[in-house]
Amino acid sequence: MTGFATLNGENGVFNWTWDLRSVNAKGLDIRQRVPDWIEGLEAAVRVELNKVLSRGSVSLALKIQKKEEQGALALNRTQLSNVLQALHEAETVAAEQGVNLAASRSVDILNVRGVLETASDGGDQKALLAVLLKQLPVLLNRFQEMRQTEGKALHTVLSEQLTQVETLTADATVVAERRQVETAQKLHTNLKRVMENADGVDSERVAQELAIIAVKADVTEELDRLRAHIEAARDFLKKGSPVGRKLDFLMQEFNREANTLCSKAQLIDLTRIGLDLKSVIDQMREQIQNVE
Incomplete structure (x- = not known):
């Protein structure tokens, strides 16, 4: 999830500026630019970042300047x-x-x-390290507050997109039921035509072949799975724990069902709904890259 926070600080010897940013990423990638002359700082900062972050490309920079030289x-x-x-x-x-x-x-x-x-460099370094580590939680709190604000907005967007998927799934169910009746009538008519114009045809074998065609064109399972995925996605959005990777995987399942629906459609209205589903699902996948 994207985020940004900055924080200034100073003591009697130094002044400094923290800069913490994150952008979307599938995993957690932490990059630091902190002064290497402060022993133990980089490792301590990494530990604190890992406590509060689980996903994103995170960069932290710390710029430190020394005030006018003090002492010989x-x-x-x-x-x-x-x-x-x-x-x-x-x-x-x-x-x-x-x-x-x-x-x-x-x-x-x-x-x-x-x-x-x-003469005071050694003591200054130890004191500076202590002050910086004490201030770091303040920076992380600001960072998390911004991410939470964005998260609330993102929750609204994803909820609305799930509602669109649910509406399209309901529309597809209505069209599929209508198509089922029409398909049954066509199969019955075709079977009758074949039997009337062919001698020695095994009627049972023809009926079996037509039944197989009907099963292959049936989209009931795909629609059932779409409804199950919608319910699962809403459950994930209600949870407070990181669910970005789970939602990302679930979007693959959404897309798979939408693709199958389009391939089985055999009807313009159902194909249109399938394409609309793919469009919304693709938009959701982009947004979910922002979810931790």
Whole structure:
């Protein structure tokens, strides 16, 4: 189901903006763009998203900016040592390959993340992580509220479409009953004509063949299944739990019965109803892609 929510926050050192969006998808696909220097944030956010979501292509972005630097800069000797070691290995490999690397400048090395930090960076990160995780439920609540609003509107649309399917099924039942009488009369007339103009024809065998034709043209089972599917779909819509995949499967069954109805129609009015059914069912399938 589509949804959107945004939320701003700040503390004494940082300010930030959350952005959470989702679009339609058959499964659950979560993509995150969060700062990798906040250890444990991405995993914790994913856990919380999985608690409230079961379907959709979800993207979450967190942009964080640090306010004016506070405190004196300090040199992280461990990080500097790691950077210099990696630089030495890179130069060695390049020399073995006959490649000359440009000399590294001190400013380039100091700009590597973690080499220079303020005295309070370690504490700031832990405090920031705690504040962000505390604020995350607020973002998720806003997101869910928007999805619930859309869900109510979607429930109305699907209910109206089910009513259309029910009306068309009732119309098809009336036409099929009329066609049944007409078909029986035609079969009787054709059987009489065959028996009058053919010598040595096995009347029982002809009657059997005509009976098979009548059975193949009967759409009673298809109409019964359509009515059962309508009832099942309404039951799903009443449930509060995620039913998107179940409804998606049910739409395949709806479409199968509508296709069979059209193939058995043998009557313009019944064919028209079958095509109208397929049109409404197709519209429902598109809407159900929005249901979690």
